[in-house]
Amino acid sequence: MSQTLSEKPIVPAVVTETATGERKGLTKKEIAADHPTWCPGCGDFSVLALYFKLIEKRKLWHEKITTISGIGCSSRFPYFVQAHGAHFIHGRALPFASGVSLSRPDLHVFAFSGDGDAFSIGGNHFTHTARKNIKMTLVVMDNQVYGLTKKQTSPTSPLGFKSKTDIWGAVDYPINPAKQAISVGASFVARTSATNPNHVLAMMEAAMDHDGFSFVHCLSECVEFYDGAFDAANPRKGGVFNEVPKTHDVTDEFAAYKLASADFPGNFGVLYKVNKPTKNAREAEINASFQSKFTGQKDWQILQKTFDRMK
């Protein structure tokens, strides 16, 4: 990915209403920003296209969503979307997204990340954002390699993968993102692959509708540095795309863990989904219960009481 991004100005979003006064959903033209600078054939194109589809389909307006990422090829995502967004710091998309989610419950927060960004430098944030069940959707575009920095081993690279930092083949055991997410308390965990567009859209939509921290692990091939990594999951390349069995109980944590543990390519679909109160909801309760004790009082009056207690 050697190209630099263009300096094309953003076209301002304009609210358009239909004759009946109902607001129209955004068109792709209104959502797309710069043409993506990814390498032709990169799996990330498909994820972006499906994000646009989701926005169109569900009539999400600019002012209702934020698109947040860290650093990496995959994390360039927000540049290509016309929305309030942030291209933050390597590994730190989730803290930023948490700040937005907790302070602005009116927004839906989408975070996009790569395998290095989410599981290596940002691994700790992944654990804690999941366990706190902060409401947002995280899509990790896993190419099992560091793309932006041109082919180093990532935490999901399989054993034996030859990279510029493992010329004899990777010796470190990879992590299994879905297993990790289930074990640290994510309340929604799904697996999909960029080569199956309908499936990606279905997973993103289900994730968005989930009230809590929803994690979509999306295989997304890096054609430049790890060509063919996911062929075994792509029927067009002679692989198999097995969906999660209909009989699987998504609320059964152990069953989900077992399903997530299967050898590659394993199963695709929603592996785990439980409803439990979000941090956002609990904090709204705390706010309400504190504020009910001070109804009708101005902020300075409340503060005055605090000062009085210092006497």
Added chain:
Amino acid sequence: MSEDLIIGIAGSGGDGVISAGESLLTAAALEGYHCVMTKSFGSQIRGGEASCRLRLATQPVLNPNGPLDVAVALNWDDFKKFGAELPVESATIVIYESNTGVAPDKLPLQGVKPAVVFSVPITAMAAEHAGTDKAKNIVIAGLLAGWFGIGRESMLAGIRKKFAKKGTTIVEGNVRAFQAGLDFTVANPLKEDRKLSAPQSGGQTKLLTDGNDMCAAAAIFAGCTFFGGYPITPSTEIMQFLDREIWKYGGTVLQAEDEIAGVGAVVGASFAGKKSMTATSGPGMSLKTEILGLASLAELPLVCVNVMRGGPSTGMPTKAEQSDLFQAAFSAHGDCLRPVLAPTSVADIFGVTVEAFNLAEYYQTPVIVLSDQEIAQRKETVDPIDTSKFQIIERRRPTGQELVNYTRFKITESGISPISHPGMVGGNYLCAGIEHNEQGRPTASGEMHARMNEKRFNKFNPLKNRRDLFTIEGDPEAPIGMVSWGSVAGVAQEALRLAQAEGLQVKLLVPRLLYPVAETVYQDFFASVQRGLFIEQSYQAQLYRLVRMYVDFPAVVKPFAKSGSNPILPSEVLDRLREMVVAIQSSQQQPEAVEN
């Protein structure tokens, strides 16, 4: 009679040293005295050595430092661990626990023989009158109240309040222990009356609080509704205070998994349109560096409080030091400027924190507040806050017109561009760490980078003319000039009073704004100066060196700096000032070679 009393108490963690000090402090404040109390601990979590210093006075107290008028030792081993923090002189009245077995004429103090020494069976008195040696602190409070004239009624009121929840038996036991202390002083009076004179302002309307609580209260007043942070001594109480209070204002406290996540969330909340803050100490500051750099580039407002402790690394977590100034000013990659402010006292931190929010919002920038362990954790009497004195500034948001073809980083005359947030139709832009053009789109153009740097630096020019962020005391034409900041400024202020009382011509400059360096303020200050002194608590004399980067002041201006935890005494500063007077006089008699 006394106008000003400095009392030091030390013992082991379980001795109730701090609570003895607090009982006395509360009662003295209630009577209308001006008070400061600092606590100091060993680094152990529990047990270990503990001490407190109280300064009670009829006039406002400028700092807690100085040799002790009264020393109380529950055991000598622990007392001695505090060394220079609890300096005993021959004039110090020493009170100690008799069960230490030390003879009054054989105190284990090097080179001093205090004239007045009381060996008191503190533990035995507590056990006899309260039925438990836990009441040692109350016996000490009784002794001190008796000898130094803190009102019995105020003390008793405090004791009743403190133990009310524990039932009447405990309350009465403690009242008897207090009385036993008082009775001891009646039976063993001081030869010279050292009781505090009546306070000038009777009746308590003052607040009694510490710097961390005051800082957090100021954040709420300034409109902060989001805090993200990770516990670290000595800053944690800021987060804890906000976690008790912020919910009332619809806000949130996020205890993050680390300091990086804490400030990351704060940047996210600021992007989302909220006033937000983080607080930490040295090690946490180091972790936050990368994200603070992004906030500078993306021009996002936030306040970051660093409650300084001894460093580098884990250093001395429970001791104050002013050694993070270079870090505050310079720890960022790339060319980056962000304002650094420092309060001088518990009372001062309120206004400084409000100012930090105002600067952050106005200039769309992170602002660092350098508090320190002493200000953060010392308890001080503070006049009630007159909130009407403070103005609150909000970030410049785009008008409807400006949301058409919204240009996030528009280059304006002031360098300040309207900032939108999610939810504003048409206001969408990409917040990023990559250099941008005016629209916020990424750029690798050298020309654009230079223009954006210029914008981000020049917007702060008016800040350097904010003379209200500096105080100058003393004769403006004085030939001797002192500069001091943070908690040490109070020492310099006291030295100034002492010098003035001797007829020395001295002035003192105290900056609240440390960075960017307000060049003209220093130039004007040094215009009359023939000898000068920067007084600060760091090995490198960081403010002295920082100002020298920007201002050519005469070589006869020197630093007077000590590493953290080694108190700087007003009397030491006074000695330096006297030496300067002599130097000026002799240089006037025979012109000397220029020093360098």
